[in-house]
Amino acid sequence: MLDDRPAQGSILYLDGVTVSFDGFKALNELSLIVAPGEMRTVIGPNGAGKTTMMDVITGKTRPDKGDVLFDGSVDLTRLDEAQIANLGIGRKFQKPTVFEMLTVAENLELALKCDRGTLATLFFMATSEQRDRVAAVLGTIGLRDRASLPAGRLSHGQKQWLEIGMLLMQDQRVLLLDEPVAGMTDAETEQTAELLLEIARDRSVVVVEHDMEFVRRLGARVTVLHEGSVLAEGPLETVQNDHRVIEVYLGR
């Protein structure tokens, strides 16, 4: 596997990944390479396999076949969700899932990058540095005045930001974001785009999105998925003029 040249130097490397559920191929020989520090948007019609792809990368779903490598060499198909998260891959779900009973600050504290062993967690005490980190992220996601509010009381958009904030706390090398602006107002979408562009400056970000305006705003390389494999890849303008892409989106 290590002699696979393309895997070298990549942060995420998927090759020939197939996942089928009861005969339905959610992913069909999917291949995708993300470079370190790259921002990538993934688009595609419903059922194209976008969420399944994230499930495979984060260990939620095991592929039937294919290679999934992190950092050019770590085989992700052998690890579970927690191990993959500790390697440096963070994920934001389509539906915002914050811990509603806990406060905003506590949500961030749980995501904080540190020893996540059971006993270490039991005797955990935040250092002033870690408290500063929580405060800094609270500022970045604009929830400083909501810090001690239960996360369940936040608006939909605020929950999405809190979840992005939790990814920042984890200090991951790769962020996978599943429809981060779903259900947001235009103003919130704009703020989120700015936030993501800032975040992407020092890590790799993969964004799955339906909102084409948002994709355009991110200005990143676009991968189009269709029926579980890559249909087209390139800058948004090129992809949008690709006749196969037009057919998939409009032709049926």
Place this chain on the structure above:
Amino acid sequence: MGPVLSRLLAIDDRRFWLGFGAVGILLLAVVPSLNALPAGHALNVPDYAVTLLGKYLCYALLALSLDLVWGFAGVLSLGHGAFFALGGYAMGMYMMRSIGGRGVYGHATLPDFMVFLNWQELPWYWMGFDSFWFAAAMVVAVPAGLAFVVGWLAFRSRITGVYLSIITQAMTYALMLAFFRNEMGFGGNNGLTDFKELLGFDLSRPGVKLGLYTASAVMLGVAFLVCRFIVGSKLGRVLMAIRDAESRVRFLGYSATAVKLFAFVISAVLAGIAGALYVPQVGIINPSEFSPANSIEVAIWVAVGGRGTLLGPVLGAFAVNGAKTWLTGAAPELWLFALGGLFIVVTLLMPKGIVGLAAQARERLRGRPVPLIEEKRNA
């Protein structure tokens, strides 16, 4: 230990420590003083009442242990009676061994029921139980071991919710059937009884009964602080996060399996200690303690008191068992109807139990509608 202690003290405000101290004084000073008053005095707390309170304290400890896993991690164990009974059996075995030659058949080492069954020698698993400290270690180790194995198998296979409850019911039911068999060597359906002494203290003496009551009260207090420390820590917040959205916790990099297993084992140990304190006070342990219905009743105490509050289950255990003692004396045929009715009323009208009543009343006074049934969240 310094930082741990300071954090334990800092978890709660002054009001908590005042309340904790007041209850401690009530249980450890007022009750024994009133017990010391001459019989017939208007304020005298009779010996039987002390033992009854001691029993309630053990039930409260059992309810507290269930709250740690159910109330905070969302793991509804309906087999906690098994951990309680195993702790009780371990203590019972020690007390059987300490009867020595004073049994009905006068055998130096074999308990009466073994002589009766024509057994010639002590089974290997009764070895060591002549030592109190060995038995005390087993009180902790056996429930912990069982919880570890069952919990590890269930949690790593991601068995949650009602399936986990059913597995724990099956666990306690299987143990009940096993302990009913004479061949198991635990006294069959009669269980273990006719205890004479504990650590050399004559169990029939009122002073010893007061001592057992005191030990139960102290243990409940210690367990309360341990649970308080756990749920007040970051691990406690991870437990609550698992309760609300388990898969999300995994994606944050925590092993939900390990965290739940930790809580489950601690909880089983507390339940085992409760059983070990309970048995010398009631004087008998038999397989009916493993009955699935017993474990379900514990869940009712927790629900009545208010789950996820630690204090609630303690109050719930006292309230429900107090009512049980009173009603089974006054109108025994009504007790099960009352218990069933109570569970329905609590589920429908008091989602946060006794502890939540004050907050519910406050909200109502403010005219805000109170959601009667807590919203379910799934990851």
